[in-house]
Amino acid sequence: MKVGIIGAGAAGLAAALDFSAGGHKVVVYEAAPFIGGQASTIPVGGAPLERGYHHLFTNDQAILDLMDDIGVAETMKWYPSRVGTYTSGKVYKTTTALDLLRFGAIPFLERIKLGLFALKVGRIKEWRDLENETADFWLRERLGGAAYDKVWAPLLKGKFGSFYDRIGMPWFWSKIQTRFASRQGIRGREMLGYPDGSFDTVFDKLQEVIESRGGEVHVSTPVEKVDVVDGVARGLVARTESGEEIREEFDTVLSTVPSFLFPDMVELPDDYKKRLLDVHYLAAVVVILELERPLTNYYWMNIADPDIPFLGLIEHTNMLPKEWYGGKHVLYLTNYLDRSDDVYKMSQDELLDLYLPHLTKFNPEFDRSWIQGVHYNALSAAQPIIPTNYSKAIPDHRTPVKNLYLANTSQIYPEDRGTNYSFRMGRELAEMMMNDEQRSWSVWQ
Ligand SMILES: Cc1cc2nc3c(=O)[nH]c(=O)nc-3n(C[C@H](O)[C@H](O)[C@H](O)COP(=O)(O)OP(=O)(O)OC[C@H]3O[C@@H](n4cnc5c(N)ncnc54)[C@H](O)[C@@H]3O)c2cc1C
Known part of the structure; x- marks a missing residue:
């Protein structure tokens, strides 16, 4: 099977890795002049550094597995982090649970409440039970007081601006789960992961492995259009840096571009398009x-x-x-x-x-x-922005156009977006697409 992939970020390259492992011909087109997408780097003081700060948590298993599979697992190192919180005109150390007890910005009983609230959310196993409430509701109604006013409300508003009261509770739940997983006990500092040589170590090796198996990764080559004939994706139209148009036929296509860009490259039915543009x-x-x-x-x-x-x-x-x-x-x-x-x-x-x-x-x-x-x-x-009851609104990976699939950060749920989840999703999509292909063959035989 010949596979076209739009985007050389974590999702696109993880999918390309597994397609190439399955013996399929894979071609990745990337609009930017570099690979890595949101986790890409620039040179700083002679070394690569992510455009946006990046680290991993100890429960980011999918990226650890992928690094193992491509032979760079030993480059992942774990470091204790030091966390502070600026509120009421002062920096407070909030690295460990014990620091929380000394967090003088709020009265002592409120600190206990804040800690117990996090423990309570951390013990919730079923995020589906939280789906129809907002994080703001939980924090305001079930925690409330100075812990809400001085800590969570400004953080939620800072992160999500005017959308702060629309974020579904599963987002907060998943943040608490991740942060608990990366801490070791009440005195323990959070341990965060960072690969030697930056996230480039993972992306560069991915490209090397994909190319060694006959795959292609083309940077500075934005895809302009998905070629669709009779409701089936047949190929891609892209443009090189020198302005030359490339038309290439594919058996199946995976797009990893954000939802608001996807309808620009393909005609989609209104209900699916609405799902995309609602995000x-x-x-x-x-x-x-x-x-x-x-x-x-x-x-x-x-x-x-x-x-x-x-x-x-x-x-x-x-x-x-x-x-x-x-x-x-x-x-x-x-x-x-x-x-x-x-x-x-x-x-x-x-x-x-x-x-x-x-x-x-x-x-x-x-x-x-x-x-x-x-x-x-x-x-x-x-x-x-992931609102309440998002499991019912999430755009399907299988688009209404046959043989055209979508995998972007708006489809990561209930976890918050992150490289770990994009790598996981890319690999899941490769498996889904290969299974779909096999199924369509068995129907013909
Ligand atoms: C500031 C910031 C900090 C972050 N910190 C962390 C962190 O600490 N830890 C962590 O794990 N994650 C972090 N993330 C999230 C993480 O970087 C992303 O979730 C992940 O990299 C997304 O990968 P992706 O492949 O799904 O999407 P993207 O990385 O967005 O990849 C999509 C690719 O598609 C390309 N593309 C778009 N249009 C076209 C087109 N027409 N033709 C061809 N290509 C196209 C884009 O250029 C891009 O390379 C952070 C993100 C940001 C913004």
Whole structure:
């Protein structure tokens, strides 16, 4: 079978890996000049660094299995993370459960309530029972008080903006499950994973294995159209960097592009198209600063303060060695925004003018002169908004066009999107598509 894949991110390359293992000819077209999609890198201080901060949790089994399968498992290393939370004008250490007991931003009894609430959610086994309620409802009605007002409400609003009260409870449930899995006991710090050499180690090896089996990966080659004849996908129309049109026939096609881009490349029935367009995506705006010294001693800083115009500070070199980046301290300033938001449209300099005055809140000595390099990235489909009862609204992987399949982050549920789940989904899609192909042959025989 000849397989066409649109997108060389985690989902597309994981699917390509398994198709090529099954002896199928696979061709991957990628619009960007690089592979890796949202987990791709740029050079910082001489080493690759993700455009948006990336790490793994200990229960991210699918990526660990995939790394094993392609022979790079030994590059995955685990590091203790240090977590802080900025609220009420101060940074609080919130690395361990014990830190929560000392979390002076809220009264003592509220801290106990906050911890017990997380334990309670962590013990829930069946996420389906939570489906018709929002995370905000649970946090407001079942937790409430200062724990809601000072911690969860600002974090939810910071992450999801005006959509904060529409997020289904399974999203919160899955976050708690993941974070519990990565912690070791009440004193334990969270352990986070990062491959030696960055996520490039996984993506580069994937490409190498796929190509060694006769597969092709073409970057800078956006797909413009899926060729459909009599309701069946027959091939792809793509364009090379030099403007040349490529038309290639395929037996089956997998698209991994975001839902809002998919209808631009293929005619779809209204009900399926509506499912796709009903999913709203937030964009991410990520500024990376190369600093001559650290801003804080935390890896991950939650910001529960609506007056600060970004959502989080991730100080990469407080978890990973700064020597990898030529001795530079690497700091991400991150934000999730609607694509219509003014901040999404700002230039790098405008963003710096907006963000930098707030950094003295985390370290009063911070000075612009510490900055030795700046990188700016905007990702348009960073975070799908997953509302209540989403299991009934999720777009099917098998599209109404025969032999055309879709696998993107809006189809990851109940977990929040992440590389682990895109790798898992890509592999599941390869299996589904190969099984469908076999079934259609057995019908003919
Ligand atoms: C700021 C940020 C931080 C994150 N942090 C983490 C983290 O810590 N840990 C973690 O596991 N995950 C993290 N994620 C999520 C993770 O990166 C994504 O869930 C995952 O990489 C998505 O993979 P994908 O293949 O499903 O989609 P994508 O990576 O979006 O891949 C889709 C690909 O399709 C390509 N494409 C689009 N249109 C076309 C076209 N017309 N023709 C050809 N190609 C096309 C795109 O260029 C892209 O490469 C983060 C994401 C963001 C934005």
